[in-house]
Amino acid sequence: MFGVPGRRIVEERLSGLREELGIDFCAVNGENAADGDHVGPRIADKLLASGADVITLGNHVWRRAEIGPYLAESERTIRPANLSSNSPGRGWTVAPAADGTPVAVVNLLGHLFIDSPVGPFEVVDELVDQARNRAKVVLVDFHAEATSEKVALARWLDGRVTAVVGTHTHVQTNDARVLPGGTAAISDAGMTGPHDSVIGVQADLAIARMRTGMPVRFKPAEGGVRLEGAVIECDGDGRASSCEPVRVEE
Numbered sequence: 545m546f547g548v549p550g551r552r553i554v555e556e557r558l559s560g561l562r563e564e565l566g567i568d569f570c571a572v573n574g575e576n577a578a579d580g581d582h583v584g585p586r587i588a589d590k591l592l593a594s595g596a597d598v599i600t601l602g603n604h605v606w607r608r609a610e611i612g613p614y615l616a617e618s619e620r621t622i623r624p625a626n627l628s629s630n631s632p633g634r635g636w637t638v639a640p641a642a643d644g645t646p647v648a649v650v651n652l653l654g655h656l657f658i659d660s661p662v663g664p665f666e667v668v669d670e671l672v673d674q675a676r677n678r679a680k681v682v683l684v685d686f687h688a689e690a691t692s693e694k695v696a697l698a699r700w701l702d703g704r705v706t707a708v709v710g711t712h713t714h715v716q717t718n719d720a721r722v723l724p725g726g727t728a729a730i731s732d733a734g735m736t737g738p739h740d741s742v743i744g745v746q747a748d749l750a751i752a753r754m755r756t757g758m759p760v761r762f763k764p765a766e767g768g769v770r771l772e773g774a775v776i777e778c779d780g781d782g783r784a785s786s787c788e789p790v791r792v793e794e
């Protein structure tokens with residue numbers, strides 16, 4: 545989710561949508577919740593109060609240092625697991641769904657075009673083993689740029705996790721599916737925020753930077769606000785039975 549418009553539609557619509565669709569658990573990628581490029585403790589707490597059970601982050605995690613001490617303490621806001629082992633915070637967590645079922649959420653950063661400190665495939669097997677020791681339902685937020693890497697990770701984890709949901713590119717992909725082993729997957733859940741934009745940023749500013757190669761200060765756009773995501777149904781063993789994209793206009 546992206547900037548003030550994204551936060552506004554989450555605050556206004558997420559609780560009602562959870563009720564309407566019978567959602568037991570909700571994870572939100574919040575790395576761009578503040579000004580479209582970071583998140584701080586106050587906004588993270590607000591998101592958790594607005595219907596998110598867990599907040600995941602991504603490549604913008606350290607844009608503001610203030611998040612470090614917060615992540616060191618937080619059990620509900622996690623950062624990618626494959627960052628430096630010397631950085632604060634946790635890369636996965638377990639939180640209860642509405643009916644008490646434990647749900648593990650694992651946050652990973654892609655390697656292609658992002659250059660994560662540690663490759664996701666180096667750490668994912670051990671992370672999934674650890675998560676499965678604590679919960680049968682396991683959701684992986686794979687924050688990555690390349691669809692090839694996202695599809696590959698989903699295939700690699702098929703049958704071992706409930707879902708692999710891609711974030712980071714802000715454009716919802718048309719590939720929501722359940723893989724043969726029972727893992728739900730979508731390459732990108734989309735963007736909750738202003739779609740009259742270039743992935744959230746005022747279009748003229750993004751275009752000016754691309755046309756000139758010169759520094760341009762980005763500002764979040766405001767129009768065309770949508771809430772986007774994916775709804776996954778699974779059984780008590782964590783096997784997915786459906787995966788559907790969600791798109792709600794403001």
Ligand SMILES: [Fe+2]
Pocket residue numbers: 575602603604687712
């Ligand atoms: Fe990102």
